[in-house]
Amino acid sequence: MSATIVLITGANTGIGFQIVRALSSSPKPYQILVGARSPTKAQEAINAAKEENPSSPSTYTPVVIDIEADDSIRSAFNQVSSAFGKLDVLINNAGAQLEHQYTRGEISERELWNKSWSVNTASTQVVTSTFVPLLLKSTDPRLLFITxxxxxxxxxxxxxxxxxxxPGAGWPKPGHIGVPAYRSAKTGLNMLMREWHRILKEDGAKVFAISPGFLATGLGGNHELLKSMGAGDPTVAGPFIRSVVEGERDNDIGKVLTKDGIQEW
Incomplete structure (x- = not known):
């Protein structure tokens, strides 16, 4: 059985690393392209996956990719194209939730909104449009967006x-910012998924958005705070996303998937 070639952006931590772990534990062979912003981070994730699953039939390749840098995206594309000539699955996982930086005064309101959309939506679009030619060389192309x-x-x-x-009446409302930039960017990502579903439908590509649930990852900046708010263990995300990669949710193409069903628009 030939290995399915999967590229995961932001694969060295959080949900991205849970996807690496889940694919590593599958009896099916994968060529796991571990995307990270530095070779050291990618290799550390690979070493951890190998240590956990030493008998895995899968193999690993570090891919340096900063999704906000066009030169980095193009370099990653050239690496994958030269080494494999195609891509079976692209998992757009890399993202950022920056409201905690804004509330600490580290970035301005404009920087919060611009970077939230840059990372979560615009950069994901550029990565996708760059790698689509390789995806369409697969006999079973799959495109996933983590929302x-x-x-x-x-x-x-x-x-x-x-x-x-x-929050209560009056202004200002300290402590009640929520995550407006992050959630609006991810809502935009859902429409981005729908657009790629429309664009690639006649090519036979299977396009999904994945809503893994409220999980205590490093995305929000404070694991313990997230846990106190009811966030779940991020390990649940890996097997769920692997099930989509392995075809268990193919009746739900073009939708936002949750572990238990379909997320309402």
């Missing part, structure tokens, strides 16, 4: 989520 449970418009009425609760 957020906060991105659903319908779900903003759910007062069980802290980010949806109404």
């Amino acid at each position: 957020s449970g906060t991105s659903t418009l319908d779900g903003t009425e759910n007062q069980a989520l802290a980010v949806n609760r109404h």
